[in-house]
Amino acid sequence: MDRETESFEKKYKALFEAAPDGVAFVDSEGIIREVNQKACDFLECNREDLVGVPLIEQPFYSGEDREDFLERAERVFQGESVPSTTYEVETKEGEKRHIEMNNSIIKKDDDFKGLVLIARDVTERKKSEKKLRESERRYRELFESTNVGIVVHGSEGEIISVNPAAEDVLGLEEKELKEKSLDYWRGKLYRENGEPMNVSDFPVSKVYDSKQPDEETVVGFSLPKGKETKWYITSAVPHFNDKGEIVRVTTFFKDITERKKASERLEMAMSAGEIVFWDWDMVEDKLNFDERWEEMIGYDIDELGEDRSIWKDLIHPEDIKMVEKELERYLKGETRIYETISRMKTKDGKWRYFLDAGKVVEWDENDNPKRFIGILRDVTDQMKAEERKNFLHTLLKQDLGSKSQTIRGYLQLLEEELDLPEKHREYLKKAKKASGEADEILGLAKKLEEVEKTEWVGEKNIVKVLEQVLDDISNFVERKGVEIEKPHPEKIGKVKGDYSLNMFLSQILLSRIQLSQCDTIRIDVRERKEDILLKIEDNGKKLPEDIKNLFIGESYTGETTGVGGVRYYMLREIARHNNANIEVKDSDIGGVRFDVHLKKTE
Known part of the structure; x- marks a missing residue:
């Protein structure tokens, strides 16, 4: 070998080893004759593992990649030019890597002599591409699914892309929006105070003029025609190229319509x-x-x-x-x-x-x-009314109570000391009865006040409450000759209530027995999906309309018929304290039916 050839070969060898990619020479029989160190490095093997081994027997390819590699190799050995492709290979140490494979056929006098394989390690590039695709996927999912409207404008203000939320905000589909210029919005925008907004003051317009972000401007949109104005917090952010020129502007719209309405309602409420x-x-x-x-x-x-x-x-x-x-x-x-x-x-x-x-x-x-x-x-008026109420309560409980007892005492003396004619004794009897009813009303008023002061307590077994009430008033019921038909439910859930629930039920029964002249009372309890319904009906006198109206929310004025008005008013208030509602109807057996709707416990 002459010196010139030897020098050329050395230079060639140096270039071969210094190549940034893996290089392999394959002869016409498909045997690898030489590889550079770069190829050994990314395959994590020695030259001995590669040189002298047929190309098709290399263990670095697997699955579909191996089938494709073998098919391409066969085409190359037949003299066909095959474009570059990327394979996943497994190194000797078991690591997965990606290589981009190129080939160059070696011919002499049109005879196939072999080929040069060039393998570039593109593992990091593949990882970056995967991350980029994943990032783009997440961005697209966010872009499409977020309830914040997003519009991307180009360098001249044209719309590039719109997400579904923005289509809803602006009342147009993306294709329609891309056809609109900024002038389209003239007359359709409003400031937070309700005044019209110029297009030049719209956040995206201001960003193009100032090259500065515009954050959280409240804008009203009157779109499409015929619908109410919707309100949004709108922000616009510019994006620049290397020259400092705006290449796009991203605008965000967050719906605050309900919040603005609530704020306006609050302002009205505070004012009113x-x-x-x-x-x-x-x-x-x-x-x-x-x-x-x-x-x-x-x-x-x-x-x-x-x-x-x-x-x-x-x-x-x-x-x-x-x-x-x-x-x-x-x-x-x-x-x-x-x-x-x-x-x-x-x-x-x-x-x-x-x-x-x-x-x-x-x-x-x-x-x-x-x-x-x-x-x-x-709250001056309320406090003065409360003072008057407290005064009247004091008068009712103390002064009137004391005077009522004094009157009863004198009536008792008249009955015992004087020998009155029968007619006058009848008057005296009525006076004593009226005095007794007044005492009873005062007692109910005191009990109602105690009930109203009571903090809410847990739950009650309504069946047991009924049994206790009926036992408490059994002597009075028997004395009056009233028959009570009571229920025998197998199982009823518990209701919300406190100790006053007993008072409530006993007062319903006592009031009807005393005031209606009934001789039959029917009681029924049933559990429903929404509540527990307690029915109490009798065959006595029907209630006047003014008393019935107390149970549908009318105020008690003191003008309702007789002493019963006070009793039924207090029954209503005790029921409310126990979160119960009362419906009053005519009974099928001749008198009145109370439908008491009691709240079930959770």
């Missing part, structure tokens, strides 16, 4: 209910009120300023300690919310009652309260 909103910055100790405060208290906002001490000066001296104590209790976590009723002085010098309620909504990094918000409501 004379409610004032306040906001206390606890760090700066500044207190801000909304403009309705001026109407309630008579002062201008500027007159009072933000200093909380000025607000405290308006509170009645007798109430200030209570207010501060309740605030302290709340801040210590002893109460769920801060709530007080105190007197405050208006600008005209009058004292009015205000319900004050609120809670902390923001804390610092050390869990110290920073922001406290709440409401004030003028």
Whole structure:
């Protein structure tokens, strides 16, 4: 071998070994005659594992890839040019890798002499492509399924893509939207305050002008025609190329229609209910009120300023300690919310009652309260009505009760001391009866008050309650000669109620026996899907319409017929306390039927 040939061969050998890809020479018999180190490296084997072994016997291919490789190899050995392809191979150490295989046929005088195989390790590229495909898949799923509307605009403002939620927002399908320019939206957009919005102020338009993101602008859409305006928080984000030019803008729409309606309803309710909103910055100790405060208290906002001490000066001296104590209790976590009723002085010098309620909504990094918000409501009329009610209750329970007992005492003396004619004794008997009924009404009033003060307690077995009630009044029932047909259910679920449920049932029975002159009462209990229905009916006198109306929610005015009106009103209130509803109907046996719907326990 001459020096020139030897030098060429050395250079060739150096290039062969330095090649960035795996290279193998295969002779015309399909035997691998040479491989470079790169091929050995990514297959994790030695040259001895490859050189001298037929190509088709290489163990690195498996399954469908092996079948394809063998089919391609056969075509190559027949002299056919085969394009490059990618295979998954398994290295000697068992690792899965991807190679991109290219080949170059070697011919001499048109005779096939062998081929050069070039294998490029594309494992990392395949992994990146898989991650990219997975990322694109997740993005597409999110894009298609999210309830946030997404519109992607091109560099000139044209719409590139739209997700289904955005089609719903804008009232048009993607194909229709792509045909619309930004001018299409003229007259269809509204600001948060309800005023028309110019297209130039629409977030996507502002982004093209400023090249800055536009975040959380409230926009109303009046689309399609004939439907109510829908409200969205709209944000637009620009995307740039390397030159700083906008290549696309992504716009997001989040539906806040219901939230805006709720906010408007709250504003209306606060206005109609004379409610004032306040906001206390606890760090700066500044207190801000909304403009309705001026109407309630008579002062201008500027007159009072933000200093909380000025607000405290308006509170009645007798109430200030209570207010501060309740605030302290709340801040210590002893109460769920801060709530007080105190007197405050208006600008005209009058004292009015205000319900004050609120809670902390923001804390610092050390869990110290920073922001406290709440409401004030003028409850002067309610408090005065409550005072009148308490006065009347006191009068009813103490003064009238005492006087009623005095009257009964005098009537008893008249009956015992005087020898009255029979006619006058009849009058005396009626007077004693009326006095007794008055005492009974006072007793019922006291019991009702006790019931209303009772906290809610668990559950009751209605069958056992009935049995107990019937046992308690059995002597009275027998004395009056009334027959009670009671139920014998095998199993009835429990109902929600407290001790007053016994009082309720006994008063229904006693009232009907005393007032209706009945001699038969039927009781039936049945469990239904939605409730437990208790039926009590008799063959006595029917109820007047004004008393029936008490059970459908009419207020008690004291004008209902006779003493029964008081009794039935109290029955209604005790039923409500036990979450029960009463329907009053005419009975099939001649008198009245009470259908009592009792709530089942869970």
